[in-house]
Amino acid sequence: MRCSLCHQELSINLSVIELFFPPIKCCRTCRQKFTRIKRTQACLGCGRAQAQTKLCSDCQNWKTLYPQLLANRALYLYDAALKDWMQQYKFYGDYQLRFTFAAELKQALADYQGYLICPISLADERFATRGFNQVTEMLRAARVSYSELLERKTIAQPQSKKNRHERLLLPQPFSLAVPSEKIKNKKVLLVDDVYTTGRTLFHAAEIFWENDAEVVQSLTLAR
Ligand SMILES: [Zn+2]
Ligand SMILES: [Zn+2]
Numbered sequence: 001m002r003c004s005l006c007h008q009e010l011s012i013n014l015s016v017i018e019l020f021f022p023p024i025k026c027c028r029t030c031r032q033k034f035t036r037i038k039r040t041q042a043c044l045g046c047g048r049a050q051a052q053t054k055l056c057s058d059c060q061n062w063k064t065l066y067p068q069l070l071a072n073r074a075l076y077l078y079d080a081a082l083k084d085w086m087q088q089y090k091f092y093g094d095y096q097l098r099f100t101f102a103a104e105l106k107q108a109l110a111d112y113q114g115y116l117i118c119p120i121s122l123a124d125e126r127f128a129t130r131g132f133n134q135v136t137e138m139l140r141a142a143r144v145s146y147s148e149l150l151e152r153k154t155i156a157q158p159q160s161k162k163n164r165h166e167r168l169l170l171p172q173p174f175s176l177a178v179p180s181e182k183i184k185n186k187k188v189l190l191v192d193d194v195y196t197t198g199r200t201l202f203h204a205a206e207i208f209w210e211n212d213a214e215v216v217q218s219l220t221l222a223r
Pocket of ligand 2: 043044045046047048055056057058059
C-alpha cells in the first residue's frame with residue numbers, strides 16, 4: 001500500500017495497527033506537514049485556531065444574524081500544506097486523496113453519535129467538471145454513513161471566484177432534499193471541506209433551523 005500523497009510505500013513508517021485500523025493511507029511524514037487544531041485552543045463558533053475558546057470577531061458578527069451557534073469543529077489549519085493538498089484533490093481531481101484524512105475524520109465523527117451526517121452538496125456544474133463530490137467521497141473513504149439532505153437550488157458561480165464581500169451577500173443556495181419530518185427534532189451535523197467565511201454553512205444550517213431540527217452543528221476538514 002502506498003501513501004496517497006507522496007506515493008512512498010506505507011509500511012516503511014507505519015505500524016500494523018495504523019495500516020489496517022482504520023484505513024490510514026497517508027504516511028507519517030506527509031501527515032506531519034498538516035497542523036491539527038486543538039479544540040481547547042479554537043473559537044467555539046467557527047473552530048479557528050486561537051488562544052482561547054471565546055467567540056472570534058467573525059462569529060460575533062454572525063451572532064447578529066443567527067442567534068444559534070454552529071459550533072464548527074475544524075480538524076486542521078488551512079495553511080500552505082493543506083491548501084496544496086486541497087489543490088491537488090479538488091482542482092486537479094486526484095481521487096486517491098480522499099483517503100488522506102479518512103482516519104482522522106472517522107475519529108472526529110465518533111463524537112457525533114445520533115446526528116444525521118449531511119455533506120454540503122456541490123453546485124451541479126462543479127460536480128460535472130470534477131466528476132466527484134470531494135466531501136462525500138471523503139466520508140465514504142472513512143466508511144461513515146451520511147444523508148444527502150440538501151440540494152442546490154440554482155447553478156451558482158463558484159464561490160472561489162468571488163471576493164469575501166460578494167460571498168457574504170450570496171442568496172440562499174440550498175433547499176431541503178427530504179420531507180421536513182425527517183429533520184424535525186433531529187440533530188444534524190454538516191460536513192464541509194473548508195470553513196472560509198461561514199456563509200455556505202450558515203445557509204445550510206438555516207434550512208435545518210427553519211425545519212425545526214433540534215441541533216445543527218458543523219465539522220470541516222480545515223479552517
Ligand atoms: Zn506520504
Ligand atoms: Zn469564530
